[in-house]
Structures are given as structure tokens and as C-alpha cells.
Amino acid sequence: MGFDVGVVPFNPDGWGPPETPAAPPSLGGATATASIPFAPFSRSDKLGRIADWTRNPGGPGMHPAASRDSVFDFTSADDSLAAAAEDSSFHLVDAKPPPRHPRFGPKWRFNQRPQLPQRRDEEVEAKRREAEKERARRERHYQNHRSHHHQGFRGNQSSSAKPSVDIQPDWTMREQIPFANFTKLSFTVNDQPEDLLVCGAVEFYDRAYDRVNPKAARRLERFKSRNFFKVTTTDDPVIRRLAEEDKATVFATDAILAALMCTPRSILSWDIVVQRVGNKLFFDKRDGSQLDLLTVNETAQEQLPENKDDINSAHALAVEATYINQNFSQQVLVHEGEKVTFDEPNPFASEGEDAASNGYRYRRWKLDEEISIIARCEVHAASADASGGRQFFTLNALNEFDPKITGVDWRQKLETQRGAVLATELKNNANKLARWTCQALLSGADMMKLGYVSRVHPRDHYNHSILTVMGYKPRDFAAQINLNTANMWGIVKSIVDICMKFEEGKYVLVKDPAKPQVRIYSVPNDAFENDYVEEPLPEEEQVRLPTDDVDATAEEMDAAAEAEANKAATGGVGEKNAEATVA
DSSP states (O other): OOOOOOOOOTTTTTTSSSOOOOOOGGTGGGGGTTTSSOOOOOOTTSSSSSSSSOTTTTSSTTOGGGGGHHHTSSSSSHHHHHHHHHTTTTTTSSSOOOOOOOSSHHHHHHHHHOOOOOOHHHHHHHHHHHHHHHHHHHHHHHHHHHHHHHHHHOGGGGGOOSSHHHHHHHHOOEEEEHHHHTTTTTOOOOOEEEEEEEEEEEEEEEEEGGOOOOOEEEEOOSSSSSSSSOOOOOHHHHHHHHHHTOOOSSEEEEEHHHHHGGGOOOSOOOOOEHHHHHTTTEEEETTTOOOSSOOSTTSSSSSSOOOOTTTHHHHHHHHHHHHHHHHHHHHHHEOOSOOOOOOOOOOOSOTOOOOSSSEEEEEEEESSOOOEEEEEEEEEEEEEOTTTTTTEEEEEEEEEEEHHHOOOOOOHHHTTTTHHHHHHHHSSHHHHHHHHHHHHHHHHHHHEEEEEEEEEEETEEEEEEEEEEEEEOHHHHHHHHHOOOOHHHHHHHHHHHHHHSSSSSEEEEOSSSSEEEEEEEEEOOTTTTTGGGGGOOOHHHHHHHHHTTOOOOOHHHHHHHHHHHHHHHSOOHHHHHHOOOOO
């Protein structure tokens, strides 16, 4: 049997079936299809899909008459609406989301992943808080230094906007070196330094100070009769003798070399005089230079007072820190007993003079085949080790002036959080600690002792107490503060190479006060004579506050201290205070 495809009517007037198509004979002719509605459509409509059983015509957001199949629905409108109403109550798939468990209650709490037990002791929590504070402080410090480097402004040292030496109009700038060039340098000294001569004498370290703590503090004493010598390079008779013997080509002291090696860490302005004599270089301190004054809070974020009469100003704190450092280095020694004497006596002390405990090592490093450097290095104390040998120490002191400014109270933190105190000092005095470490490495010291000295009262800058003393090996401490010895010698080697290219004469290397760079000026040979020496302060100011003269007499300081104590006790300046001030 064949398949009857029916009759396809022909429409001669256009596309599509005729308006009244002829019905096949089985349906009764044309009248059988007259009641069937015709839905017009366009050529873009797809006629391939007859029925779509995956769609839900009665679903939300879709009217049954709006579906595509309804366009080709050849049933009556009433039947379509009735079928849609019937299908609206029937769903094949449950599209509801699964019920969520409550976030609170026993079931949620016990289904959580088990946590490891955490230490809740006070020390761990305190270290965590200090670490968070330190990260925040470092971020603020980094942002502040970026602003300072790019805009020439430093918020916490606005008083240091002027250079350490007045730049004269007849000076000629020869070189300008940014700090970025220094940080990339690296140079390794091949040979160990050679000790050419050791002078002076040192006393033994008193190990009883290793047991000092804030609860059993020691009062800082004043050593009135001991003399401290800070002699520059060309005034050193031993260096002059070694230069005449042509023992090296470059001569300096450990303090000058440390300032050069730690140049990228410095913020305040400083200067070093360079003299080219024949084929030799001499690095000197300028008369009136404050290179020997110890800075306080140089790299801190907090701003120090600008008024020089304030005991917490930058200059007053520098004088106080230098005074503390000298007395501390003599107090922690055993004064009764034998001393360690070296090859020659102290080259700066006259016969019978009571010189401070100090040993001077004149050491030579070979930089290359043509250039070698001799530096005078210092050690401050000696000690006997377990094997019977001798060790040499360097002694330095950090000072606390006001816990409200630094943010850390040493008397409360030194016993339980020594690391936090040291981290704060590394943030506030990064350059000073780096210089001390450089000097200990240059001198070949076996140990560097750091004392923590605080004021008895925050407003009394004459009386201090030793809270504790800590010891560190110089190389370990250098690694802890990210001090790279190869970079240190790279900076020195680069500066020496630059100065060796100059002709004979006098030059000055100045750290720029507002930008991270150093400049080298060519100056006249008579520069830094009497015209460049700073004038002393008036006598009335010297009584109230120590000035540039670090070796101020103890009588003046005692009188001023008594006046301050009486003023604090009475709340005003009475007759007794006036007598103490006059005295």
C-alpha cells in the first residue's frame, strides 16, 4: 500500500496556501476546513519542532499563550486555555533549593573543622600584637620616606633641613651620588685585616652588670677625672708615622668609615673632609663637626621638638646620649685590678693623665693591588673566656628619654619583651646601631655590649639608671639588622675610587639634608679654619643645658641637676633654687 500525502493546493497569487484552500475529499471538501483558524507566520520562524516536552508553558513568568508552540496550535483557543490551566498545577521537576542548615546552634558548631589548640599565654599574644604594630609602623615609615625622597620633605626631622656645614659660594660640586647607587654596590675584601700596631690599655668587663634588670637597676655614675679622646685622622701621631712609612694609601678612623659604610641608612646631614696629598687620601672630621655626637630617634616616625632649649630636642638629646655613652663605657668595668696593656701607651694622653679605658688597633685592609686602607679602631674592655684566652668588647648605651614619645616603656617591657624593645630601637635608631655594629666589625671585637639607660624621671636629663645590659656577637647582630659587609666595603671602595681621580687638594663630602644623596665639593685649602668653628653658647644656656662641649664639667651638671630637683620638689623657683643655680 502506498502512502497518501494528500492534495497540496496551488496558490497562483503569492506564497502560502490560498485563502480558502480546498479540502481533501475525505474531509468533506472546502467546508470541512473553513472552521480551522490559520496563524500567519514569517520565513524566519522555525517549523522543525512540532512539540517541546521539556518546556513548561505554565511556568512562572511565561503565559501559556506566549509560548512558541501556541503560535502553531491548531486547536481552539478555549481548548488551549483549558489545557494550560490543567498543566499549571503539574510540575515534573522540583526546582526548589535544598534547605540550608542554621548557622548557629549545636549542629552547626560541632560540624565545623576541628581547630588546633592555640597558645594563649601572655608572651605569645604580646609578640603577635607587637608584630602587628611593627608592620604598621614600618608601613608608615616607608610611606613617609617615599614622600621625603620624592618631595624633599621630611616630616619627623623638619629642623634638619639645613646641611651640617655651610656651603660657600666658592665651592665647586664635583660629584653627586644618590643612595640608590650605594645599595647596589658589593665588594669583598679578600684578606683578613692586619694589625700593624695596638696602643692603649683596657680594663676588664664587670660581669655583674649582666644580671642587672629593671627591678634592680644601677644608677649611672659620673666619671669626672677620666678623659675621652676623639682625635681626627691627620691629628693622630701614629697615623702620621704610618703614612710617612708608606704603609697604605688611604687613612681613616673607624667612626669615619662607619659613617661612610652606613650612608644609605642616614637621615640627618653630616660631612667628612677628604684631603688628597700626593697619592694618599686622608678622611678627616671637620673642626666643630657633630659626627661624634650620637643621634637619637634619627629614623623614627615621631617628630622631636625644634626648640633647642627643650631637653627633648634633637641637639639636646644628642649631647645627652653622648654623655651617657661615655659614662656607661667606664662604669661597667672592674676598676681595681690588672689591665690589659698593649704595645704602646695611649698616643693621645699625656704622662700621668687618667685616660678612659680604650685600646686602639691600627688595622690594614688590602682593597686591590694598588690601594690599601689603614683605620684606627677601638675596643673598650677585655674579658677572659672559658679556655683562658682574652676577648675584647665594645661598649655602647641606648638611652630612653620619654616613653610617651617612643611608645615603649623599658621598665615594663625589658623583662618580658626584650625583642620588642630592640625592634623599636632598630626602627628609631637604625643608623646609630648600624654604625656601632660596623665599628665592632672593623675592630675585630668578640662581643658588643649594649646598655639600656633610662632617665630617673622623664623631665630630668641629668640623672639616669642602667636598666639592663645585653651582649651580641657583631656578625650575628649585623645579620639580624640586615647589614651586609660586602655592601659596606663596596660603598667605601666606590668613594675611594672617585676621590682618587681628583687632583691634589681638599674636598668635603656632605650628606644632603633633604634628599637621599651625598655631594662632594672642592673647597679651598684654608677652609674649615677658625672662620668655620662654631661659636659657643652663652654661659647661662650652658648652665641649664649641656651644649656642643660634650666634656662639660661635672660641677656645672651637678649644680644644674640640684636646681632641677629643687624646682621639681617645690613647684617653683624659690630661694634655695636660686642659690643652687648660682652655685
